[in-house]
Amino acid sequence: MARELVTGIAALALAAAYFAAADALPVSLLSDEVGADGVPKAIAVALGLCGLMQLARAALRRAPAAAGDETAAGAKPHLRALGLLGIAIAYVVVTPHVGYLVATMPASACRSRSRRCRSPARSCCGCPS
Amino acid sequence: MSAVAAAWAALTGGWAIPAAFAGVVWGIFGGALPGISPSIAMALLLPFTYGMDPIPAVVLLASVYVGAEYGGSIPAILIRTPGTNSAMATILDGYEMNRQGKGGEALGISLVSGLVGGLFGLVVLALFTEPLARVALAFTPPAYFALGILGLSVVASLSGGSLVKGLIAALLGLMIATVGTDPVSGVSRFTAGAPELLGGIRPILVMVGLFAVSELMIQVGEPDWAKADVRDTRLKLPGRATWKRMIRPHSIGAVIGTVEGVTPGAGGTIAAFMSYNEAKRWSRHPEEFGRGSVEGVAAPEAANNVVTATALVPLLGLGIPGSNSAAILLGGFLIHGMQPGPMLFERNPEVVYALYGGLLVANVAMLLVGLVILGPCLWLVNRPKPYLIAFILALVMSGIYSIEQSFFDVGLTLAAGVAGYFMRWVGLPFLPMVLGVVLGYLVESNYRRSLVLSSGDHAIFVQDKVSLALLLAAVLLAGWSLLRDLRTRSGKARAAGGAPS
Amino acid sequence: MSNRLRVLAALAALPLAWPLAEANAQAKYPHQTVTLVTHSSAGGGSDVFLRELARHLGPAMGVNFVVENVSGGSGAKAMARMAKAPPDGSVFYATTPTYIQTTLLSKPEVGYTALEPVATVFLDPEVVYTRVESPHKTLAAVIEDAKKNPGKAKWGAANPASLERIALERLMRKTGVKAAVVSHEGGGQLMINVLNGTLDIGIGEIQEIRAQLDAGKVRILATLTDKRLDQFPEVATAREQGIDLVVTKFRGLAGPKGIDPKAAAAIGDGIKAVLASPAYKKEYLKENLVVAFMPHAEAVKFTGGFAKEVEASLQEFGLLKK
Numbered sequence: 001m002a003r004e005l006v007t008g009i010a011a012l013a014l015a016a017a018y019f020a021a022a023d024a025l026p027v028s029l030l031s032d033e034v035g036a037d038g039v040p041k042a043i044a045v046a047l048g049l050c051g052l053m054q055l056a057r058a059a060l061r062r063a064p065a066a067a068g069d070e071t072a073a074g075a076k077p078h079l080r081a082l083g084l085l086g087i088a089i090a091y092v093v094v095t096p097h098v099g100y101l102v103a104t105m106p107a108s109a110c111r112s113r114s115r116r117c118r119s120p121a122r123s124c125c126g127c128p129s
Numbered sequence: 130m131s132a133v134a135a136a137w138a139a140l141t142g143g144w145a146i147p148a149a150f151a152g153v154v155w156g157i158f159g160g161a162l163p164g165i166s167p168s169i170a171m172a173l174l175l176p177f178t179y180g181m182d183p184i185p186a187v188v189l190l191a192s193v194y195v196g197a198e199y200g201g202s203i204p205a206i207l208i209r210t211p212g213t214n215s216a217m218a219t220i221l222d223g224y225e226m227n228r229q230g231k232g233g234e235a236l237g238i239s240l241v242s243g244l245v246g247g248l249f250g251l252v253v254l255a256l257f258t259e260p261l262a263r264v265a266l267a268f269t270p271p272a273y274f275a276l277g278i279l280g281l282s283v284v285a286s287l288s289g290g291s292l293v294k295g296l297i298a299a300l301l302g303l304m305i306a307t308v309g310t311d312p313v314s315g316v317s318r319f320t321a322g323a324p325e326l327l328g329g330i331r332p333i334l335v336m337v338g339l340f341a342v343s344e345l346m347i348q349v350g351e352p353d354w355a356k357a358d359v360r361d362t363r364l365k366l367p368g369r370a371t372w373k374r375m376i377r378p379h380s381i382g383a384v385i386g387t388v389e390g391v392t393p394g395a396g397g398t399i400a401a402f403m404s405y406n407e408a409k410r411w412s413r414h415p416e417e418f419g420r421g422s423v424e425g426v427a428a429p430e431a432a433n434n435v436v437t438a439t440a441l442v443p444l445l446g447l448g449i450p451g452s453n454s455a456a457i458l459l460g461g462f463l464i465h466g467m468q469p470g471p472m473l474f475e476r477n478p479e480v481v482y483a484l485y486g487g488l489l490v491a492n493v494a495m496l497l498v499g500l501v502i503l504g505p506c507l508w509l510v511n512r513p514k515p516y517l518i519a520f521i522l523a524l525v526m527s528g529i530y531s532i533e534q535s536f537f538d539v540g541l542t543l544a545a546g547v548a549g550y551f552m553r554w555v556g557l558p559f560l561p562m563v564l565g566v567v568l569g570y571l572v573e574s575n576y577r578r579s580l581v582l583s584s585g586d587h588a589i590f591v592q593d594k595v596s597l598a599l600l601l602a603a604v605l606l607a608g609w610s611l612l613r614d615l616r617t618r619s620g621k622a623r624a625a626g627g628a629p630s
Numbered sequence: 631m632s633n634r635l636r637v638l639a640a641l642a643a644l645p646l647a648w649p650l651a652e653a654n655a656q657a658k659y660p661h662q663t664v665t666l667v668t669h670s671s672a673g674g675g676s677d678v679f680l681r682e683l684a685r686h687l688g689p690a691m692g693v694n695f696v697v698e699n700v701s702g703g704s705g706a707k708a709m710a711r712m713a714k715a716p717p718d719g720s721v722f723y724a725t726t727p728t729y730i731q732t733t734l735l736s737k738p739e740v741g742y743t744a745l746e747p748v749a750t751v752f753l754d755p756e757v758v759y760t761r762v763e764s765p766h767k768t769l770a771a772v773i774e775d776a777k778k779n780p781g782k783a784k785w786g787a788a789n790p791a792s793l794e795r796i797a798l799e800r801l802m803r804k805t806g807v808k809a810a811v812v813s814h815e816g817g818g819q820l821m822i823n824v825l826n827g828t829l830d831i832g833i834g835e836i837q838e839i840r841a842q843l844d845a846g847k848v849r850i851l852a853t854l855t856d857k858r859l860d861q862f863p864e865v866a867t868a869r870e871q872g873i874d875l876v877v878t879k880f881r882g883l884a885g886p887k888g889i890d891p892k893a894a895a896a897i898g899d900g901i902k903a904v905l906a907s908p909a910y911k912k913e914y915l916k917e918n919l920v921v922a923f924m925p926h927a928e929a930v931k932f933t934g935g936f937a938k939e940v941e942a943s944l945q946e947f948g949l950l951k952k
Binding site for chain 2: 003004006007010011014018021022025026028030031032033034035036038039040043046047050051053054057076077078079080081083084085087088089091092095096
Binding site for chain 2: 701703706707732736781784789790791795810815819822823825828841842844847949
């Protein structure tokens, strides 16, 4: 239920932000009649309409009985997903400074510890060339 | 005939056959690495062809393309990550088959479908290059616009449950496609000052992020790997009954692959999606699609291997590379002092015939190599989950990084992963978004080019005959899918209403 | 990447020349190994220019040249790489108008001003062409026809906001013709639209249209150069046809700002000498490259002037704020 609403609201917000960004595009004399902002604005309007339809659908639908299925699992899966993302980001941030191999070892060790592995998962599958 | 004899001598006497095998092996590995597209796999080999004879050099490059299109389906089937753009459609049913413990079978179907498609494409290339090259010339900007719309019309049937959600996803994809340099005026759009974004966002980054990264994020949150230990870990070639079922999807893939390969700029991704869609439409078992259908793997895999050969039609017939891969192959020709185009058949006929022969060898090689390397691949994905997640994450990140040695690209892929995680949570389908990303630029740029040509008159889209035909096809196909969905849904609703819930 | 094709061709004989690598240099260059940076990926236009140059220049100067591809961001990444390099003559960058256009249009942190041109080497001649079925034999005739039939003219350039696209805009202003100008994604698509008659004329480098030219499918209407090309002596320049339009697509080398003048001079002398060598000459003439050698001081002046010119026209056409 909440997810349907979130989808609609997010679509509307994104459409508005995107429209504003399109409107701020500079105008070029080399441009055509449609312009650099023409198609993006059309997309933004279409997305806004879809967002409204989605909201209407979410509001009109009778509240389903099975609302508690996801909340029961709690935030733990999301936190773990965030953890994986954190490792990946740390990897990207660290690598340029310390080099590929050095960054890979703690990253894979770190990753394996978070998964409670017996030994560090080897991840040197291919060196960036 | 002396040219044929010369080609035969060059093929059998020299390094051409080993080159075909080497190219296929390299292509399969490159294709299987998420992020390494066929054209990048070819570009990496290009410097090594400088010292080679012309025939093995050209055969080597063309074979990489053949191998890469098959290689891309390996991670698509096994880990739900497309190795190449055109392996996207294979995920739908291939991964589903794998989850049902039929991964080996799915890989076998992909392999033989690739072979069938590759051989069919080769016949088309060898026999019809000249007439088909003229088809490419019939594609004016309005026709390309209509071709893109035809591709987007597939969204209607790929949306899964909710059409509104499918549209939202497709529009998000189109938004991503507008990032970069404006196709008409050259103004930079939505780049936030980042020079890396000037060339646009590569579809492969979005795909790998959406599918692979978000999948990993979900997997770490799940307590256990839903994996059957009794899984059949051997490659299984299809039996007679399966072959029979594949006739129809193969034919569909062959036709669509030919058309999409011949028109420059269209390419394997659209071919794969459209043939998946059409195979579903014409199937006797459309309900199996998305649940591990044999036909759902056979059609796109046949189509994208047809494209490996037919994409060479505009290159050989006109000297115009229709795709990035064809552009690299063009480079291979030029390095050896040959200019593909109408004159190639007169000046270097032996190279043309040898290339055909080399492609034949490459397709056979693909079958042999495919049989051998699948064992290790399957073994790999059956390792314990933490190892596998670490391995895939490293694979994805180094694959993406090696495209342009860019950490920015890796960041984009991770961002796409977060978006994918959110999209899964709210139930937005990925495929319409991917189609939007792939087709957005084609549609927008040709829409605007057409209007420049007609001074703003939209009538140009119906005046151009090719455009009119494609647009009508798009309307018909989308309308048909919508109608069918409505009918099945109301049928389901009736059935659900009857039973107490 | 429009010109990758042309330069790729030149790579054909690359491995043949390595045995000649005996140092016969007069005065030793201060560095044994010199890195040549390019924004084009392996096989792209500048990449091949550098590799070909290095193949001839290396043995002549007794220097081992290494090509480094820093692609991405239309040159922005490569310029950032150059800004960090020592200005001692151990690192150079292959210049084309691209790095100036990128600096002006997308304003990266490090722009062309962080680099110092060391030499210009070649000009890539640009031509205006049409399909053979076209009734017109010269650019002047096309312009004449466009004036008689207003609103009908359709012209094409390979890429948006490119040097060629801007040249067509200039052509319109100089002749007073109003044409629909279509930009594409590279030379291939442009060629299709010229061949199928969607466009009246296209503009591009000779190598881009080579296949169709050889097959007799397209015709050159005018060269946008100062002088007629040696390979096409019968084709008049635009200027001869009364249209004052010259497109300067240069290729050269630049170092980091404040480069050691001695190193710059040594490289310049080396290039000058190698341009005269028959082996190199044979190859670049085959590709219709026009020698436009300028040593350090001249190259700096020329590039500065060129950048000003590009900036002015970008402002004029509203691509840049004044």
